[in-house]
Amino acid sequence: MTGRRRFGMALAFAAILAGGCDFLPRMRSQPSSKPYERDMPAMPANLVPTTGGEVIPDAAKARTLANPVKVSAAAVDAGRTFYGYYCRHCHGERGDSRTPVGDSYLPMPTRLDSPRVQAATDGELYRAMVIGKGHEPVMKSTVPPERRWRIVHYIRTLGR
Ligand code: HEC
Numbered sequence: 001m002t003g004r005r006r007f008g009m010a011l012a013f014a015a016i017l018a019g020g021c022d023f024l025p026r027m028r029s030q031p032s033s034k035p036y037e038r039d040m041p042a043m044p045a046n047l048v049p050t051t052g053g054e055v056i057p058d059a060a061k062a063r064t065l066a067n068p069v070k071v072s073a074a075a076v077d078a079g080r081t082f083y084g085y086y087c088r089h090c091h092g093e094r095g096d097s098r099t100p101v102g103d104s105y106l107p108m109p110t111r112l113d114s115p116r117v118q119a120a121t122d123g124e125l126y127r128a129m130v131i132g133k134g135h136e137p138v139m140k141s142t143v144p145p146e147r148r149w150r151i152v153h154y155i156r157t158l159g160r
Contacts, residue, residue, distance in 0.1 A: 056130055056140065057123065065123025069149040079154030082147045086139065095158035107133070118159035125152045
């Protein structure tokens with residue numbers, strides 16, 4: 001490389017530095033509210049929460065709990081969609097529970113196509129879905145209750 005070319009490249013690099021690329025953490029330095037910078041808005045007095053505080057049925061109650069959603073092609077279809085949102089990455093499309101994400105859990109995700117899981121009642125599946133050791137407490141807060149019952153219908157199709 002000639003001296004002239006080297007000088008030219010150095011000049012170009014300097015121009016890039018001087019131009020756009022200043023290596024400042026701009027996301028952080030821009031004007032914006034920082035965590036804990038402001039007080040939380042005060043809550044009006046006497047508020048009563050209308051959601052949350054859900055009670056998951058205990059094992060004995062779950063055993064006899066009936067699925068309030070009638071089984072139908074549409075319910076199973078919706079269940080398959082919701083299963084895709086919340087379960088498939090660990091339990092696999094067909095419930096064999098061998099997936100890259102699931103494989104990193106100990107214990108490994110239970111096979112949903114197994115006779116043991118398929119022998120559970122709908123209520124027991126509902127309960128296991130939200131309180132399984134590997135789930136708690138995420139599934140309870142992420143999967144809305146009415147979706148859970150449709151997912152139960154989909155899990156039933158995995159045993160066949
Ligand atoms: C982050 C990974 C992960 C996701 C997401 C996940 N599971 Fe699991 N699941 C596990 C693991 C790990 C176990 C085994 C340990 C345990 O009992 O929780 C398990 C166990 C289960 C069991 C069996 C519990 C038993 O009685 O042995 C059921 C049923 C189940 N999952 C259903 C679901 C359903 C339905 C969803 C979606 C709503 C879901 N899981 C989402 C990881 C996951």
